[in-house]
Amino acid sequence: MDSIDRRLLDDYQHDLPLDPRPFAAIGRDLGIAEDEVIARLDRLRQHGTVSRVGAVVRPNVAGASTLAAMAVPVEWLERVAALVSAYPEVNHNYQRDHRLNLWFVVACADRAGVAMVLLDISRRTGLEVLDLPMLEHFHIDLGFGLQWT
């Protein structure tokens, strides 16, 4: 990770050019060749520093999703977490430090699909599943500023 990688991460979280050759445009900004931009992005992605280079889509515009929470007894946590993660409709699943200790996102084509997944998890675990769908999304104007120290 050098200063050019950092500039890629700092400057291009939001504004990848909608140019036929976006990486050539970035290269012009950074003073490096198009193929070096591509090689650096490929390396950042392979290292996992960057999950992907692409579009981030607003939730619920192309389907329905919700944030779900469960209070899982500690001795069941491994099994319940694995059961939840196994659903292809679950795309994030975190253990968190609260009585409600399992938090996950369920995304489906429509609201009925989301409800069915939550009901299925509740039936299979015998535990209550809280359904906290997004009501409003507040727009982040600034990018997430990374700190390099």
Place this chain on the structure above:
Amino acid sequence: MTQILDDIDRAIIVATQDGLPLVERPYDVVAEQVGIDGAELRRRMAAMLDSGVIRRVGLVPNHYALGYAWNGMTVWDVADDDVAAAGAALCSLGFVSHCYERPRLLPDWPYNLFAMIHAKRKDDADQLVARAAAALGGMNRGHRVLYSTRILKKTGLRLKGGGDVPPKPVPARA
């Protein structure tokens, strides 16, 4: 909010959900998959950016890989009339990555405003929470931070249910 997405827009989202190909002409490659030309694809992506369907196009950093081991879901109880102002205040801080209003589920869950923060150290994370609380001032009727202790699964948006296998759980903090 009503968003009219046609089949081609949906196809564009599906084709790009795992990221653009890292080649000289990535938009042309995606356009070919979708069955339109590159200019049309870029025009549609620009329109979806304008309407907010696409929030951004760019590098999606992995906060954990960058050393941001403290992922805090801050949750706030604010009066319904204050939610818009409180959400705007949190967004303007510069360190909140996502901010949503969600329903309260009383008595279990009194919090209606969610904001994600990320920090490398616990002290830094706590400081961000304190700054957020200061920004909300009297609008804040109570808050909590739920730090993630383990990532059990994390994949991008999926429009079509894929057969992706969940990764092995990893500790949030090594």
